[in-house]
Amino acid sequence: MDIKLNILRYNPETDRKGHWEEYLLNADPDERILDLLHKVKWFDDGSLAFRRSCAHGVCGSDAMLVNGENMLACQVLVKEVSNPIKIEPIRGLPVIKDLVVNMDSFFDSYKKVMPYLVNEEEPGERERLQSPEDRDRFEDTTKCILCAACTTSCPVFWTADTYVGPAAIVNAHRFVFDSRDNASKQRLEILKDVNGAFRCRTAFNCTTACPRGIQVTKAIEDVKRETLTIN
């Protein structure tokens, strides 16, 4: 089928601001949006910049706006979106070139919430025990691939980039509700801050955007509730 692809292009070495470019392509309806970008890059304009690696939705490289919604370009097929297809970089982070944004502040927020297990007790020679029920409490948030689709779909984040954002809270949730972790209190103190979980206005954009199907807004609500249990 014939596809009209509109990409918001920006090259800092030649452009003062972004501009739309139109590409006419022939594509199979079962192809991924990422395949279209590769067609442009490989057979039309080699300078088109975008990140990608695994091409099947597990590495989190290619979050972008497709027809106005955040998604992974490798996880959506041509037949699932309306034609013409409009592609832009994710919002709220500085654009480096074309569809590539600077992820520094995103990863800084992630690192702020102590995204690692804290447990100083001697664990012994074998694994710590954890019941399947305890394991299930944080199952959903272990799936995060740090693609930033949630954070950059959040209207609060667009206007206040000091907000740690949904992805960081999801990663805090993953440890706060892990029965093996001992640092929940410290993490929740961080999330009680003015730039923490209470900035969330439950717009649910993050839940819709998550390519891993994580119930992001619910996780944020869980964390908010949990902060009320600490003194």
Place this chain on the structure above:
Amino acid sequence: MKIIRHSFDGVIVGAGGAGLRAAIEAAPHMKLAVITKLYPTRSHTGAAQGGMSAALANVEEDNWNWHAFDTVKGSDYLADQPAVDILCKEAIESVVELEHWGLPFSRLENGKIAQRRFGGHTIKEGEAPAFRACYAADRTGHMILQTLYQKCVSMGVTFFDEFQVLDIKIDDGVCKGVVAYEIATGDIHIFEARAVTFATGGFGKIYKVSSNAHSLTGDGPGMLYQKGIPLEDMEFYQFHPTGIYRLGILLSEAARGEGGILRNKDGERFMERYAPSIKDLAPRDMVSRAIATEISEGNGAGPNNDFVYLDLTHLGAETIKQKLPDITDFVRTYVKIEPIDEPIPVQPTAHYAMGGIPTDVDARVLSDAQGSILPGVYAAGESACVSVHGANRLGTNSLLDIVVFGKRAGQSMVDYVSSTKPFTLSDNAAEDLKNKVTSFIEKDHDPNFSVPKIREELQDSMEENAKIFRTDETLTHQTKILSDLRDRYSKVTISDKGKVFNTELLEAIELEYLLDMSDTTVASAQARKESRGAHSRVDHVERDDKNWLKHSFAFKNGDSVKLQYKDVELGNYEPKERIY
């Protein structure tokens, strides 16, 4: 372009499981940098699914010797047995350590780590399939990658994200550091370092249908090969039996571990004919060959008879949801069928390089087939060849390999750095890379010599001539094609002349590594006149232990490949006929 200098004791190239595990070991003892062309969490370790084997005996009686036996038998007796013993013995503490660092394994009712069955893993040396693979649903690799990265964050490890290492400096046979290209700026960075570990992953992009990420282009092995370091056992490339039809996306062996069945167009469970005792849980080389045979005999399904079915419909919705959530989501996303109700079209997909940079059991890189050590250079994970996988890797042993030998690489870096003194690397260390980049930027673009065209022909031809079944004829033909592609590569041009995120430039440089990987694969495959593990020669169908119980070492010799051989280190298990 700017030249920027850094001084470290040690550098790790690649931030997948092996690189991160090495970093955790080395970082407390030296000034260390981890350099990755991606962000660490984008590494392909994250795509591994089914599990990581260790004889924890959480479900049933097990011991690491049985794991070692299975690994050696699975390798078709090409693995070095002392290395396999280390892998299987240290597996147990490695899994426990990951759990202590927070890895969210799936759990049994009693709270212990859950274990499942996997291809080629048995109890009592072949008696029955073993529950040995420790798992976290079907995203075990994702959890390992996340856990190791989280540990690195907690330790404050220094990362250079989206820096691509493109040159290693070896003077008088001693490692001096690496040179990297900063993707966001086009600047060149010199990293002085006397210990360098390569953990750059595989090179599945030499084939058209592959489970591998676009980034898996053999950078580490390619860089070393171009400096005269040999590559070991390159003819042994694993095709995973169950890639999604045409796309090659991996559907874990865990699907069969949980009871999934392969069927041909008539619905027949054909593995019963090929591996009567363990059937669908036979090792990957055998299952992939069985599928290819079914297809070539006209038993494939679909209008072109070119795929078979992976049938999960009898497992029930609950098992699928609990144990195989991700892979069944891939099927829904990309094939638009419901795997609870319908069988899935699959075909073998290029998956894993058993071969790579030769190392000893301490991850020290070997510079020849006699076992000479290249001081200061280490390799681990898929980019390395210890060899613990021999001619065919068992499922789950790759996740094990990255943590066991990643850790050993880190320890070796510490030993080396503590016994040597720092030095200065001169500014002209950047010259080679600077010249390479400049020549691409200055050469006018000619669309007839573009990277994608050459790469596509490379992948198509490797798929056609050097995949599961090989003959002298197909390999001779492929050698000619590769020689022609190499000629055209010497004239390759790019259109993007910019400094910022010039990924066209990087794809051009990576294409040379892909050609190196293909040359060594084909040359090693052509020389090995026997069939062993993943290397199946239609014109030499038998395994030949008398002449070929040895590892291939492929050296760069101008534009051709020169081969040497090194005897396999045997141990407890004498080579026997491999029947399942």
